[in-house]
Amino acid sequence: MRKFILIALVSVFFASTSLLADSDDSKPGKKKVAIKPVTDKIYLEECGSCHFAYHAELMPESSWKALIEGLKTHFGEDASMEPAPLKQVTEYLLSNAADYSQNSKARAMFKSAKGQVFARISEVPFFLKEHHEIGPDVIARPKIKTWANCEACHPTAANGVYGERYIVIPK
Numbered sequence: 469m470r471k472f473i474l475i476a477l478v479s480v481f482f483a484s485t486s487l488l489a490d491s492d493d494s495k496p497g498k499k500k501v502a503i504k505p506v507t508d509k510i511y512l513e514e515c516g517s518c519h520f521a522y523h524a525e526l527m528p529e530s531s532w533k534a535l536i537e538g539l540k541t542h543f544g545e546d547a548s549m550e551p552a553p554l555k556q557v558t559e560y561l562l563s564n565a566a567d568y569s570q571n572s573k574a575r576a577m578f579k580s581a582k583g584q585v586f587a588r589i590s591e592v593p594f595f596l597k598e599h600h601e602i603g604p605d606v607i608a609r610p611k612i613k614t615w616a617n618c619e620a621c622h623p624t625a626a627n628g629v630y631g632e633r634y635i636v637i638p639k
């Protein structure tokens with residue numbers, strides 16, 4: 469009976485520590501701050517129509533500025549928009565950029581960029597570091613196709629949850 473109680477206690481302990489680990493933030497003893505899910509309707513509509521609506525927190529402000537300035541020739545597409553939604557989208561991206569995030573992964577993205585401007589989240593050094601184990605053969609799989617397809621491997625990405633335990637890499 470004693471043994472049973474001990475096992476029960478131990479499993480409660482592990483269940484609660486792994487719940488804490490659900491957050492994207494991993495430094496022990498530090499307050500964990502999650503990546504905020506996107507709630508801006510205009511952003512979701514305008515920037516989520518061709519692909520996943522990326523979190524502003526995952527790229528520095530200077531990169532988002534450059535991206536906004538280049539929307540007319542955006543990765544071979546014309547992604548330009550009317551002044552009102554453009555203003556809203558710009559505000560969302562710039563005020564929620566990695567520069568201002570308290571999430572440890574977003575902070576690491578910001579630091580690793582070292583002030584350089586990037587066209588893609590998937591080119592920022594910390595992104596490359598986190599994903600270095602995945603080869604081009606995996607990306608080429610029909611259900612993935614491109615690094616830009618975050619949700620292919622991070623099905624919970626829309627909630628700002630990218631943690632290892634939620635990753636499913638399509639075969």
Ligand code: HEC
Nearest residue numbers: 514515518522543545546547557587588589590614615616
């Ligand atoms: C007309 C379609 C279209 C719209 C609208 C659009 N995009 Fe894109 N975007 C693309 C294409 C195509 C790519 C390249 C995807 C790839 O590499 O497979 C891309 C790539 C990106 C990437 C790079 C992803 C990576 O690899 O890290 C970012 C960031 C991005 N878009 C942000 C935005 C934002 C922000 C908006 C809204 C202002 C937006 N996009 C609107 C078509 C679009």
Ligand code: HEC
Nearest residue numbers: 492573589590598602615616617618621630631632635637
């Ligand atoms: C081919 C599958 C795949 C794609 C596509 C992919 N990722 Fe990942 N991602 C992974 C793997 C695997 C890891 C590493 C998990 C680990 O070792 O902790 C990871 C780690 C991460 C992490 C760190 C998570 C944490 O808390 O430790 C973030 C943030 C992240 N990815 C964001 C993105 C974003 C944003 C995109 C799209 C621009 C993307 N990923 C595309 C597979 C993928």
